[in-house]
Amino acid sequence: MRSQLFLQNPAYAGAYVYGRRQKDPSRCRPGSLTGTVKVAIADWAVCLRSAHPGYISWEEFMANQRRLADNVAHFEAGHAGVPRKGAALLQGIAVCGRCGRRMSMRYTGPNADYPVYCCRSDRDQEGSALCQEVRALAVDALVQRVVLDALVPDQIEIALAAAGQLEQESRQLERQWALRVERARYEAERARRQYDAVEPENRLVARSLERAWEERLRVAEAVEQEHARWRGQEPLLIGPAECAGLQALGENLPRIWNAATTSAADRKRILRFVIREVVLDQKRTRGQVWLKIVWQTGATSEHHVQRRVHTYRNYIDIDRLRQRIVELNAEQKMDAEIAAILNQEGFVAARGCAFKGENVWLLRTRWGIPTVKINGVDKNPRRWPDGSFSIQGAAAELGLTPQTVFDYLARGLLAGRQLAKGQPWQIELSDEQISQLRNRVRRTKHSKKEAS
Template sequence: MGHAGLVLSYDASRLARNNSDWHQLLQLCSMFSVLIADSERLYDPGLYHDRLLLGLSGIMSEAELHQIRMRLHTGERQKAARGELRIPLPAGLIYAPAGGIMLNPDAQIQERISLVFDSFMRLGSAKAVVRYLRRADLALPVRPLRGPAPHEIDWRDATDGRVRNILKNPAYAGAYVYGRRCAAPERRSEGVKNPTRAVPREQWEVCIQNAHPAYISWETHMAISDTLADNVGNFKAGHRGMPRKGKALLQGIAMCGSCGRRMALNYSGPDSTHPVYRCRSERATCTGQYCQEVRAPRVEAEVERQLLAALAPDRLAITLATLDAIDADIHGLERQWTLKRERAEYECERARRQYDAVEPENRLVARSLEATWESKLRDVEKIEQDYRRWKKEQTTALSADDRARIAAFGIDLPDLWQRIENSQRKAMLRLVIDKVILDQRRAKGMVWIRIVWQTGAATEHWVMRKTQSYAESAHADVLEQRIREFNGAGMMDARIADALNAEGLRNSLGGMFDHNTVHLLRRRWNIPTVKINGVEHNPLRWSDGSYSIQGAALALGITDQTVFKWLKRGKLHGRQLAKGQPWQVDLTDRQIEALTAPKQCMRRSRKTAS
């Protein structure tokens, strides 16, 4: 500052293309009395007319730059609208020499891209495809836009991002698309110079379908995009999410039969292992009260039973389709390994030819080519070792006799269902069932289930649910009627419990009845006991002159347990009107005297015995 007197330029307006920068320069020059000169004249920013002229010149320069940018972008969009703008292509496509787009002529690249799509259609998840490719040690072709070799095919390990780029790229569906991403300056941060964000499909500027050869159809691309979006566990967006390892069978497909919203999944219990489907409509309505919650075990058992019953008629077809899928998978991987070995052998042979073509005296070049050839030889050896290890790990292909024997009996679906993991059960369920609608408010003590199948058909079912009170039980009226009938027939609580269990009735928690439960229910419904003394304590003597257990024990000077033993041995005689009724013991005065009379014990002395 203070050491400059003149700023020279060919055109003063070219010093800055931005008004803020331009006026900052004018302000500095004005403060320190610095002149600005171009090819026409000198300007003093401190003078009014020169300052005005320089300001107008900067405005026109900025407008000119903006107009140039608009013209360039308009021309780019018009060229893209005709499908003529050359945009970067993924690894599976190239620009033909005569113009247009064609599939990459490399057979290995074509097979690998097709394998990604086939694997996703079978597995249903991008991460599952990544695990599948990594287990088979299969890399993916990538065409980097930057780096030491831009736009050249490079083989890299499978990752979630690379698999998703292949699955979500509309170019593989034969579509020419312009405007998939746009600038996002609000995401600018350190290390990110030009951030962008994805544009929704309906907002793409240009989308020309069937513009060039494709790996998949447009309909398949749309289905893959929908599946990827649905795999995201976004509850607010209504996505089902990927089947996970939790116990809940209806995760992501349970719908509320009351309000129609998707039901969330919670785990209750001391160990948080009991799934519960809950409708969280209070978050949308701000009422503070949830709509309903349904416990999973009985509902899932019914859905599971309906699923296996629906698949039972087609188990032979399922068996044959499974065997064909296994064979196709093994043959597909075998093909990938064949192409991988061919590429390694080709590169090794190419390195050998390059080494043979150089003059032996030129050791500077020969030494480098020799190292390259040795590296390719080691790559071939490593790939052969990996191939042999992969072959050893693969399941032996089934013979024709094995296939015939398995097809004759079919897959035991119930046994298979118990053997597979929870995530596999859920994936299998979603192949057949679209959603399950639940409502436990339609009937007391019951859950209404509506199963919507993938075919569009729907079936309705009812299951009894656990209740906290018999007032909510579905069979409370029937239960009360049967207990009154059994009680009227003179049956005690234990016998009533056995009779209820034999008829298939269950308590509010779904368990078996016992005499304590029946006793509580009688008290709840004011059903009197059939005991001859009601609820009072047993008297010492009954009205007919017989003794109770307590009265007999007092009269004989023994304990209640001894009275029971004597009744069992026949030393005393008594009777019960029914099992569970009080005992009526028959005792006369002579029997009492005989049983209470002291007995003389004659013991021989040891001297006499010897």
């Protein structure tokens, strides 16, 4: 706490100030010393820089204040907060694409292994439903891939060349702003000299010149404020030292990022060096999360990532998926084969995993796509062309009901196979097996007759 007081003291930067705190009447209570609040630096009554030798410059002091304000322990709008040990890569810099508020975090799952970005401002402030929730794992993986790809040496060279051009344009604009500020100050100084030169007896002229002087001062102050706002919105300029550091970072970043000694908080710190914030919106496009990365340079890039859905009604490309399954089914592909082809073509199942034969069978059943049977749409024959028996054929051969044949298959008394789920059974029966099973059936019937 004492070190923080040193960092927040402007005397440490060689400045004399007055008015850092003041009384807030709305917080004052009778007989108590409460009600003292901090005042923003821009509202200090007196701020004399370089009043005495300091340990750091005023610019370093202001940078420290911005960092201290950003490292708030509690959630606060406009501040990313200090990077923490949680797995969510965008903690503190995720922004809701629906309402523009900063998103908070929560972790789900039995062991809290699954981070989720939440926009709960509407619920907290108005008691309404959540604005949106975005699962973090797929989004974090995409952002990580984009950052590592952007910081490879070749991309860094291109980015530095573009940054050099931006720097030249920024310097030209800075010169134009400097001329505007100088012009406004000159006009204010000229008005002051005119006011000082007038005789006190000429009160009417003096009042007119005083009003003109005040107007010039207001104009000069407005120009300086506009200049300050413009500088705050300008892209980050990169010097020679930063260029060399970025080139070295591009060569070593993948190794550093994936090192076992690099913690989640370290990765977040690295990320914040290049990314200012990431805007998320999972309701803009069906089945996708739309995200916009705002880089520290001021540039932006838009991306999409397929999200997990609970139902195929929200699947990103359901029409193309259905058409592809119909085409592959018409080519007499089995469900497992269709699933393998879909995976090769880049399709992903609803919950974000690879397709399996069971997924294809479920979709065919839901959409009413008939299976491609061995015998087309005809009834099952007694025996298949390869000599195996159908369910009906085995039941007739053994003197059983079809349901009993299914029971024998489940108990392992019969050996059979299906080309795919929903396909007809092909049961292997030798003459010896047929004789043994017929005897078993006769003994079972005889035992039941004696028992009755």
